[in-house]
Amino acid sequence: MYVNYRAREERRTGFLQGERLLRIEGPSTDRMVVEGFPAVPEDAPRETDPVEFLPAVLRPGKILCLLRSYRAHAEESGGAPPPEPVFFAKLPNALLGHEAAIRIPPGLEGEVHHEGELALVLGAGGRDLEAPEAAGLVAAYTVANDVTARTLQRADAARGWPWTRAKSFDTFLPLGPGLVPASEVEDPRDLSLEVRVNGEVRQRSRTGRLLYTIGEVLSRLSRYVTLEAGDVVLTGTPEGVGPLRPGDVVEVEIEGVGRLVNPVRGDGSGGGRAAGAMPHFLG
Numbered sequence: 001m002y003v004n005y006r007a008r009e010e011r012r013t014g015f016l017q018g019e020r021l022l023r024i025e026g027p028s029t030d031r032m033v034v035e036g037f038p039a040v041p042e043d044a045p046r047e048t049d050p051v052e053f054l055p056a057v058l059r060p061g062k063i064l065c066l067l068r069s070y071r072a073h074a075e076e077s078g079g080a081p082p083p084e085p086v087f088f089a090k091l092p093n094a095l096l097g098h099e100a101a102i103r104i105p106p107g108l109e110g111e112v113h114h115e116g117e118l119a120l121v122l123g124a125g126g127r128d129l130e131a132p133e134a135a136g137l138v139a140a141y142t143v144a145n146d147v148t149a150r151t152l153q154r155a156d157a158a159r160g161w162p163w164t165r166a167k168s169f170d171t172f173l174p175l176g177p178g179l180v181p182a183s184e185v186e187d188p189r190d191l192s193l194e195v196r197v198n199g200e201v202r203q204r205s206r207t208g209r210l211l212y213t214i215g216e217v218l219s220r221l222s223r224y225v226t227l228e229a230g231d232v233v234l235t236g237t238p239e240g241v242g243p244l245r246p247g248d249v250v251e252v253e254i255e256g257v258g259r260l261v262n263p264v265r266g267d268g269s270g271g272g273r274a275a276g277a278m279p280h281f282l283g
Helices: 029-035 071-076 131-135 150-158 214-224
Strands: 002-007 010-017 020-024 063-066 087-089 112-114 116-122 138-145 173-181 192-197 200-206 232-234 249-254 258-265
Touching (some): 002 029, 029 116, 029 138, 116 249, 131 214, 138 249, 138 258, 173 258, 214 232
Antiparallel strands (some): 002 010, 002 173, 116 138, 192 200, 192 249, 249 258
């Protein structure tokens, strides 16, 4: 997979194979989704510096998220699935890289939950698209954790208020480790998805249980907003969402796409990027 990372205070681009990171010359993944993913040279050097992984997409135009797109999650949330794909937005300040710390802000009352999801990254855009054309907009896939201040979300929903603040705290959208080109994912509708907290399985499902195809999702979104290259679309989470607490380590793994790992902190210290990251040494 293609990753963005920082080493020696410099943003770099690499290709991650398991624990082996190859340094490649080229633009960030944001450009790759538009211009195409470069071939990895056979003589690409292995990265040996300590690295900090950056989000799989650095500057998305929009981050759109599906609401209750798995029937079992809708039921555990106390409602029924909507009759069509319905979406909300997260703000880009929530983005976080692989291995960096999810920070629960001081003073935030109640539970904060994990929500593992398959994310789409668009390489082209359009408006009022039919499903087959819309499906072709996807340039890459990645792994997302739609971290949610659940108690706050429920309180805001009861007041008829939007969910934006419950969804968009800094660090509440780990995205990564990197991008897998769409051409390398044979069937995005048949992938296993698992979320583990401290090694305990919390969520386990398959993307085939999504109520809508990717083409249907993007077609519906394009009726309301113009989709653009670089947009990120979270396809929704299955049942099993649950609390995160300081000291936890949460993993979201999607077959053929990657494993996203983040520790959880509760003191509000550190930044969303370098100061919140765990050092990662690759030899």
